[in-house]
Amino acid sequence: MDRREKEALVASLRERFDEATSVVVTQQKGLSVAQSMELRRKARDAGATYKVAKNRLAKLALDGTKFQALSPLMTGPTALAASDDAVAAAKVCVEFAKKNEKLTIIGGSLNGELLDEDGVKALAALPSLDELRGNIVGLLQTPATNVAGVLQAPAGQLARVFGAYGATDEAA
Structure with missing residues (x-):
C-alpha cells in the first residue's frame, strides 16, 4: 500500500x-x-x-x-x-x-x-431505532383505536334499540 x-x-x-x-x-x-x-x-x-x-x-x-x-x-x-x-x-x-x-x-x-x-x-x-419508532407508532395508534371503539359503541346500541322497537311495532 x-x-x-x-x-x-x-x-x-x-x-x-x-x-x-x-x-x-x-x-x-x-x-x-x-x-x-x-x-x-x-x-x-x-x-x-x-x-x-x-x-x-x-x-x-x-x-x-x-x-x-x-x-x-x-x-x-x-x-x-x-x-x-x-x-x-x-x-x-x-x-x-x-x-x-x-x-x-x-x-x-x-x-x-x-x-x-x-x-x-x-x-x-x-431496541434499534426502527423498533423504537414502531413502538411509538403503536402507542399513538392505540388511543385512536380506543376512541373509535367508544364512539361506535353508542351508535351500535342505538341501532339495536331502534331495531327492537321496529320489530315490536311490526308484531303489533
Missing part, C-alpha cells in the same frame, strides 16, 4: 467516523475469510460498516473526531464497526461474538462517550 492509498484510507475512515453515531472496536484472532465476510454482510444488512484497518492508520483517522478516545484500544488485530444507528454496530458485533469466540469486543464509543465491553453489550441489548 503506497502513501496515496494510505491517505485515501485514512480520509475515508475519518469521513465514516464523522458520520457515525457509534463505533465498536473488536479483536479478531483467527477469524477466517468466510467468517469475516459473513460479519461484514450482517453489518451491512443492519446499516453498519465493519472495517479492518492497520492500527496506526485507524489512530490517524480517529484523531480529531468525537471517537478519539478509542485510540488506546487500537492494539493487536483490531477491526472497527461503525453505524449511524446508535445500536446497530453493537448488536451485530455482540451477536456474532456470541456465536464465534474468535471475535472479541474490546470497547466502543457512543457519540464520543467511551464504553467498555459491558457498555457495548448493554448498548446492544437496547
Whole structure:
C-alpha cells in the first residue's frame, strides 16, 4: 500500500467516523475469510460498516473526531464497526461474538462517550431505532383505536334499540 492509498484510507475512515453515531472496536484472532465476510454482510444488512484497518492508520483517522478516545484500544488485530444507528454496530458485533469466540469486543464509543465491553453489550441489548419508532407508532395508534371503539359503541346500541322497537311495532 503506497502513501496515496494510505491517505485515501485514512480520509475515508475519518469521513465514516464523522458520520457515525457509534463505533465498536473488536479483536479478531483467527477469524477466517468466510467468517469475516459473513460479519461484514450482517453489518451491512443492519446499516453498519465493519472495517479492518492497520492500527496506526485507524489512530490517524480517529484523531480529531468525537471517537478519539478509542485510540488506546487500537492494539493487536483490531477491526472497527461503525453505524449511524446508535445500536446497530453493537448488536451485530455482540451477536456474532456470541456465536464465534474468535471475535472479541474490546470497547466502543457512543457519540464520543467511551464504553467498555459491558457498555457495548448493554448498548446492544437496547431496541434499534426502527423498533423504537414502531413502538411509538403503536402507542399513538392505540388511543385512536380506543376512541373509535367508544364512539361506535353508542351508535351500535342505538341501532339495536331502534331495531327492537321496529320489530315490536311490526308484531303489533
